[in-house]
Amino acid sequence: MIEAIQRVYDAVLxxxxxxxxxxxxGIYDFGVWAxxxxxxxxxxxxxxxxxWALDFGWDAAKVMLADLDFANRMQSAFDLLPASSVAILNALGVPQCITLVVTAALTRFLLRFIPGAT
Structure with missing residues (x-):
């Protein structure tokens, strides 16, 4: 009987x-973990x-470039150059570089309007 009480006492203790x-x-460890x-x-x-903000800015920049008709304006500017110069610029990929830089600049500009995106 005493042993049973001792075991219950030990279990409760x-x-x-x-x-x-x-x-x-343990509460400190739990707090650190949480x-x-x-x-x-x-x-x-x-x-x-x-x-998400970067994707949004990129999409908005592409729409702005389409609305500004940037590709046609750039093409008309290249049409004013001699054919040999246009061939060299196309071989070097200058039109793609200009489009990429302008799109990146527009994306950066648009991201400034989204708090926490930069």
Whole structure:
């Protein structure tokens, strides 16, 4: 009978000792873990937002270039040059480079209007 009471007493003592250990040390470890998970989640969502904003800016820049009729304006400017110069510029890929730089500049310009995107 005494042994049964001793085992119950040990079980209750072990239970409350486990709770006390969790309150004194385990809650700190839990807090550190929870804060790390929160920071990880926020960083991940921040990166997702920046990727979305970049995609949005790129799409908006392409629409702006289409609305400005940039390709036709650039083609008409190249038509004013001699044929040999146009051939050299096309061989070097200058028209594609100009389009890429202008699109990047427009994307950067548009991203300034989205808070947290840059």
């Amino acid at each position: 072990t239970f409350f000792q486990g709770i006390w250990d969790w309150i004194t040390t 804060f790390a998970k929160l920071v990880e989640y926020l960083v991940w969502k921040s990166l997702e937002f920046k990727l």
